[in-house]
Amino acid sequence: MTQNGQDRPVVLEARGITKRFPGVIANDKVSLTLRKGEVLALLGENGAGKSTLMNILYGLYHQDEGEILVNGEPIRASSPHDSIQRGIGMVHQHFQLVPVMTVAENVILGNEVTRGGAILDLRRAAEQIRTISRQYGLEVDPEALVADLDVGAQQRVEIIKALYRNADILILDEPTAVLTPQEADDLVRVMRTLTSQGKSLIFITHKLREVLEVADRIVVLRSGRVVGETTPAQASEASLAAMMVGRSVLLQVEKDAAHPGAPVLEVRGLCVRDDRRLMAVNGVDLEVRAGEILGIAGVQGNGQTELVQALTGLRVPEAGVVRIAGQDTTGATPRRISELGVAHIPEDRQRDGVVTSYQITDNAVLELYYLEPFARGIVRDDAAITRHAEQLVKQFDVRTPSVHVPASSLSGGNQQKLIVAREFTRDLKLLIAAQPTRGIDVGSIEFIHNQIIRKRDEGVAVLVVSAELDEILALSDRIAVMYHGRIVATVQNGELTREQLGLLMAGAGTAQQ
Amino acid sequence: MAQAVEGRTPSGPAGFRAIYERYSPLLVPVLAVFTALVLGALMIGLTGGDWLAAYIGLWQGSFGSPRAIADTVVRSTPFIICGLGVALGFKAGLFNIGAEGQLYAGAVCVVVVGTVLQLPPVLHIPLGIIAGALGGAAWAAIAGILKARTGAHEVINTIMLNYIAIRLTDWLIKSKTPYILGDPADASGARTRFIADSARMPGIPVGDTTMLHLGILIAVALVFLADWFLKRTTVGFELRTAGVNANAARYAGISVPRTIVLAMALSGMMAGIAGAGEVMGVRYALNADFFSGLGFDAIAVALLARTNPIGILFAGLLWGGLLTGARLMQVRAGLSIDVIKIVQALIIMFVAADQIVRFIYRIPQRRAGEETMISKGWGGG
Numbered sequence: 001m002t003q004n005g006q007d008r009p010v011v012l013e014a015r016g017i018t019k020r021f022p023g024v025i026a027n028d029k030v031s032l033t034l035r036k037g038e039v040l041a042l043l044g045e046n047g048a049g050k051s052t053l054m055n056i057l058y059g060l061y062h063q064d065e066g067e068i069l070v071n072g073e074p075i076r077a078s079s080p081h082d083s084i085q086r087g088i089g090m091v092h093q094h095f096q097l098v099p100v101m102t103v104a105e106n107v108i109l110g111n112e113v114t115r116g117g118a119i120l121d122l123r124r125a126a127e128q129i130r131t132i133s134r135q136y137g138l139e140v141d142p143e144a145l146v147a148d149l150d151v152g153a154q155q156r157v158e159i160i161k162a163l164y165r166n167a168d169i170l171i172l173d174e175p176t177a178v179l180t181p182q183e184a185d186d187l188v189r190v191m192r193t194l195t196s197q198g199k200s201l202i203f204i205t206h207k208l209r210e211v212l213e214v215a216d217r218i219v220v221l222r223s224g225r226v227v228g229e230t231t232p233a234q235a236s237e238a239s240l241a242a243m244m245v246g247r248s249v250l251l252q253v254e255k256d257a258a259h260p261g262a263p264v265l266e267v268r269g270l271c272v273r274d275d276r277r278l279m280a281v282n283g284v285d286l287e288v289r290a291g292e293i294l295g296i297a298g299v300q301g302n303g304q305t306e307l308v309q310a311l312t313g314l315r316v317p318e319a320g321v322v323r324i325a326g327q328d329t330t331g332a333t334p335r336r337i338s339e340l341g342v343a344h345i346p347e348d349r350q351r352d353g354v355v356t357s358y359q360i361t362d363n364a365v366l367e368l369y370y371l372e373p374f375a376r377g378i379v380r381d382d383a384a385i386t387r388h389a390e391q392l393v394k395q396f397d398v399r400t401p402s403v404h405v406p407a408s409s410l411s412g413g414n415q416q417k418l419i420v421a422r423e424f425t426r427d428l429k430l431l432i433a434a435q436p437t438r439g440i441d442v443g444s445i446e447f448i449h450n451q452i453i454r455k456r457d458e459g460v461a462v463l464v465v466s467a468e469l470d471e472i473l474a475l476s477d478r479i480a481v482m483y484h485g486r487i488v489a490t491v492q493n494g495e496l497t498r499e500q501l502g503l504l505m506a507g508a509g510t511a512q513q
Numbered sequence: 514m515a516q517a518v519e520g521r522t523p524s525g526p527a528g529f530r531a532i533y534e535r536y537s538p539l540l541v542p543v544l545a546v547f548t549a550l551v552l553g554a555l556m557i558g559l560t561g562g563d564w565l566a567a568y569i570g571l572w573q574g575s576f577g578s579p580r581a582i583a584d585t586v587v588r589s590t591p592f593i594i595c596g597l598g599v600a601l602g603f604k605a606g607l608f609n610i611g612a613e614g615q616l617y618a619g620a621v622c623v624v625v626v627g628t629v630l631q632l633p634p635v636l637h638i639p640l641g642i643i644a645g646a647l648g649g650a651a652w653a654a655i656a657g658i659l660k661a662r663t664g665a666h667e668v669i670n671t672i673m674l675n676y677i678a679i680r681l682t683d684w685l686i687k688s689k690t691p692y693i694l695g696d697p698a699d700a701s702g703a704r705t706r707f708i709a710d711s712a713r714m715p716g717i718p719v720g721d722t723t724m725l726h727l728g729i730l731i732a733v734a735l736v737f738l739a740d741w742f743l744k745r746t747t748v749g750f751e752l753r754t755a756g757v758n759a760n761a762a763r764y765a766g767i768s769v770p771r772t773i774v775l776a777m778a779l780s781g782m783m784a785g786i787a788g789a790g791e792v793m794g795v796r797y798a799l800n801a802d803f804f805s806g807l808g809f810d811a812i813a814v815a816l817l818a819r820t821n822p823i824g825i826l827f828a829g830l831l832w833g834g835l836l837t838g839a840r841l842m843q844v845r846a847g848l849s850i851d852v853i854k855i856v857q858a859l860i861i862m863f864v865a866a867d868q869i870v871r872f873i874y875r876i877p878q879r880r881a882g883e884e885t886m887i888s889k890g891w892g893g894g
Contacts, residue, residue: 314763335766344764352764355757362750366765370747378746 008035010072011200012057012088012169017066019052026052028224029066034169039191039201041215043208045244045441047411049224050204054171057202058090059083070169089162090171095154099147104129106146107161132163137193151301152183159190163199170194171202176210177439180299181469181502188214206244206442208237209470220244245443253449256457258477261290264430264461265311270320272306279318280306282485286463288430293452293462295476295493299505300467303485305347308434308465312344313337314352325429338367340430343423347434347465349412353419356408360400363407364389364422396421397447413444420448424455431455434465449475469501483507542817542824544870545863546831553856557848567846571853574841575834581841583719587795589833590728591616591787591807596814596825597739598649598783602667603820604743605776606756611656611671612784613808614678615649619785620799621682622648623792624694627708637711642731642789649785650778652678657777661770667777675808683801696798705799714794726794733826735783740822752776784808813861832857 012034019027026049034040044050055061057068059079067074070086080090097106104126113125126142133140138156146154155175162170172191176184191201191214205211211218212232220228220243228243265288272281280303288294298304309315311322313334322330329337338344346352354363365374365385373384389403398417400410407415416437423431433452437445452475456462466472472479473493480490481504489496489504496504554564575585595612602609609615622644630637656670685694686705694705716726743749755762755772762769787807792799814832818824839853863870870876 312764333766333768334763335768338766346764348760351758351760353761355754355761357757358754366754366761369750369765375747378748380745380747380750382745 008037010034011036011070012202013069013072014053014057015067015069017053017056017063017068019049019056019061019063025224027056027063030221030224030226031066032219032226032229034200034202036200037195037198038216039195039203039214041211041218042202042204042221043206043211043218043240043244044221045206045443046413046439047441048221048244050221051173052224053221054090054173054202054204057083058088058171084165084167087166087168088171089165089167089169091155091158091162091173091175093174093177095158097146097154097157099145101146102142103140103144103146103149103157103160104142106157107142107164111165128164129160132160136163136197137190138163151178151299152180152186155179155187156190159194168198169200169202171204173204174206175203176205176207178300178467180506181498182506184210208240211240212237222246241442245441247443253446253453253474255453255475258292258456260292260477261459263287263289264325265463266321266323267311268321270307270310270322271318272303272310272315273318274303274306280485281310281317284320284482284485284487286480286487288461288463290429290461291456291459292477293456293464293475295472295479296463296465296482296487297469297472297479297501297505298465298467298482302482302505304434304465304467304482307482308344308347308432311337311432311463312342335367341426341428342430342432343426343428345416345419345423345431345433345436347438349415349419354407354415357406359406360393360398360403360410360418361385361389363418364392364403366422368422368426392418392421392425395425396451411441413440416440416448417444420451424451428455428460431460431462432465433462435467436464437466437468437471445471469498469505472501473498481505538819538821539824540876541867541870542819542828544874544876545817545867546860548863548870548873549856549859552859553852556855557846557852560848560852562846562848562852564846567842567848567852570842570845571835571838573838575838580720580723581837583717583723583725585830585834585837586729587723587725587833588837589829590726590732590794591791591804592811592814592832593732593826593829594728594735594787594790595784595808595811596818596829597735597822598780598787599811599815600818600820600822600825601739601743601752601783602776602780603815604756605752605772606759607657607660607773607776607780608668609653609656609671609777609780610668610812611653611674611781611808612787612811613804613806614671614675615652615781615784616788616791616804616808617678617682618652618781619645619647619649619788620792620803621685621694622785623712623789624705624708624799627712627793628694628706630712631709632711634711634713634715637709638714638727638793641708641712641793642786645785645789645792646782647785649788650782653781653784654774654778657774660777661773679801682799686799686801694799703800707797708792712793713797714790716794724794726790728790728794731786731790732829735786736822736826739783743822748775752779784811787811813857816861 010033014030014032017027017030030053042050052061056063059082062078075086104122107129108125113121115121129142132138138160140153140156140160146157175187179187195201203215212235215232218230218232218235219226220240222244265286267284267286270281270284271279274280284307296304306315310317313332316331321328324337324340324342327340329340350356365388368374369380374381374388386403393400393403396417398414398421400414407418410418436452437448452462452464464472464475476493478490479493480487481501483505484507557564557567574581576582595616599609599612623641626641626644632640652674656667656674659665659670660667687695687702689695689702695702696704696706714726714728716724719725743753751767751772754765754767755769759769810832814825814828818828835853835857839850842848842853843850
């Protein structure tokens with residue numbers, strides 16, 4: 001598998017693809033080839049043009065210049081439907097499944113198996129799905145409801161959907177972003193099985209470790225251009241990161257030992273219900289001291305979201321006590337909590353953290369708009385707001401032509417920097433950072449990590465919630481592992497290995513208790 | 514990438530692009546009006562009328578003479594004020610279909626203040642307007658409170674409150690045992706007593722029948738006040754933020770339920786003031802079928818202006834002008850008033866469903882987030 005495979009036939013080729021959007025060249029003469037039975041990793045930061053390129057290959061966009069050849073034949077993919085016909089399938093980062101339908105129904109949706117032209121033949125569909133499952137080691141029950149499946153299984157359904165439509169080329173868009181380390185290992189195994197049976201894969205990611213693990217070849221994109229092509233044998237994490245960013249990057253944050261002070265955040269017996277009224281947080285005890293970083297590790301959907309919402313006042317807890325800086329804030333309003341010196345980097349920045357249609361100025365004062373000097377009485381002081389925004393943009397290196405452009409025109413990384421700038425420049429006692437670097441580029445990650453550590457060193461208590469174990473390991477002084485609404489372990493960083501933490505995150509070890 | 518990709522503007526010289534950026538929000542409404550007029554002309558032609566004569570009549574009847582202009586202005590005043598109210602709701606992500614009911618609620622309060630109290634005009638007129646404002650605000654706040662407290666959708670509740678307001682007004686006017694608001698001196702029993710002279714708005718008579726009353730000045734003042742309120746005050750910022758992204762508003766410490774109630778009340782307040790203007794400036798009494806759809810036309814005006822307060826001034830004048838000019842248009846081209854109504858309906862269709870206009874004229878989509886305010890009201894938000 002690791003041989004270069006130059007002799008294998010080329011199944012997909014892109015030649016000089018250029019795609020322009022106003023003010024941006026998303027793809028600039030991008031060329032790449034995919035050979036039969038290989039995993040081609042497409043590596044690049046957010047905004048590097050990976051998604052645009054894939055959307056062109058998949059027929060969602062049309063290129064301005066260049067051509068695409070499938071099995072040597074030039075094509076004009078004008079819709080995803082055409083692409084599917086030509087054997088190109090895509091597994092999106094956000095699954096396109098109907099939760100209330102069964103696996104079989106989801107798989108055949110749009111391509112139904114019928115009897116007599118009108119009656120669904122779900123039994124035959126289920127049989128076909130079982131065949132695919134067995135052939136590629138994609139374990140899933142065709143009769144199960146999608147809503148009942150875990151994320152890993154939902155992803156397998158997505159892959160089966162593509163295989164069911166006879167895809168020979170599979171595009172996997174950030175497939176590991178939502179998986180536990182163990183699920184990610186399973187996915188790697190599936191990818192190997194697929195390639196061994198002649199399928200060809202394009203694997204889009206920004207995680208360097210995975211690329212080195214599964215790819216046969218690696219193409220690196222930066223600012224819309226192919227800046228290099230390499231193989232795992234020739235590359236290292238550091239060299240890949242440097243190619244992605246265009247300069248060398250510190251992958252490990254440097255930090256000194258913590259000097260914890262008095263407890264700032266104390267949580268006792270916290271129970272929180274989610275939107276479906278289920279107990280998402282079930283008796284959590286936590287303590288974060290001034291000058292330390294507590295990292296909460298866990299696979300998404302194990303109650304971290306609801307925990308953070310309860311701590312920041314966005315959700316009223318069912319039971320338990322939250323104390324911040326000595327004051328009872330159980331069920332307090334977001335404003336009261338914020339005024340106690342609590343900053344919150346929300347996990348979904350586009351939903352909570354910025355108003356994308358607002359200019360940077362308004363976003364820079366999103367929680368401070370009513371305070372001096374940004375308002376006098378109820379009248380806003382636009383000049384003061386603009387000055388503040390300009391200062392934040394400068395100080396935190398938010399890349400933008402002006403503070404008077406809508407936040408939607410910023411890249412994900414720059415939106416996040418704007419949020420970090422806004423939150424970090426307040427007078428802080430406690431910082432709650434949920435997924436602080438999700439979906440942003442390596443350069444911005446480095447910057448934000450350093451800022452978080454600087455806050456810790458200034459004596460701020462920091463709670464970091466992240467689904468990325470690497471991030472937890474890089475930042476935390478102590479690590480708490482959350483599983484099914486409970487904290488299943490709290491350890492000093494370094495006490496447990498990656499693998500041991502991964503097992504705890506997956507629920508192993510809870511049985512012994 | 515996805516965000517950066519959404520906005521597409523036509524490429525071209527920088528100067529052209531700057532002008533386009535500046536005026537592009539006007540493009541769709543203007544083209545919508547234009548397209549509707551073209552289709553209207555086609556329809557007039559098909560029904561055997563003379564479209565040119567019809568449109569000349571429309572122009573002369575609405576803006577062609579001082580009297581026509583005065584008529585148009587008087588006619589437009591309630592559309593402008595009421596349209597502002599609907600727009601304030603849209604800004605907060607609320608679809609207030611209840612302007613009609615809020616008009617009645619305001620007008621009833623004005624009639625009470627105008628018939629019961631005896632005051633000098635300098636007090637009576639402001640008091641009448643305040644009564645109208647409070648009546649409309651209170652009526653709309655009911656829907657706001659229901660939404661804030663229970664999540665009940667304002668569209669359904671404002672429609673129901675419309676029925677209640679209209680029927681209640683009807684009863685208040687027509688009840689004869691005892692007379693409540695009805696005028697015993699009026700044989701038909703279909704209107705309230707006239708308000709006192711001291712509560713009538715001053716104005717300039719134009720021609721024999723038209724009184725260009727103070728209302729338009731109030732409307733213009735409210736337009737600029739609303740614009741200032743939305744852009745320059747913290748409360749306006751809260752309202753807009755709750756409308757465009759309720760999650761971010763909550764995150765920012767804004768009380769979304771309180772903002773909903775406030776926005777509904779402000780929205781209804783405008784409708785109430787519009788009702789006050791009609792009672793105090795035009796009819797001096799209230800009929801049960803007085804407003805006949807004004808509150809719904811106000812939604813159209815707000816949409817035509819894309820909820821921009823300054824735009825509403827012009828959209829309201831256009832709306833009033835179309836209605837005022839319809840009479841002469843009818844006479845000149847021998848048309849039915851229905852044609853005007855159809856042209857109006859076409860305008861709204863083209864503006865509200867701007868994809869149609871964008872498709873016809875190949876105008877690229879607007880940026881994400883730009884039009885959330887209008888579309889949001891329809892959802893389950």
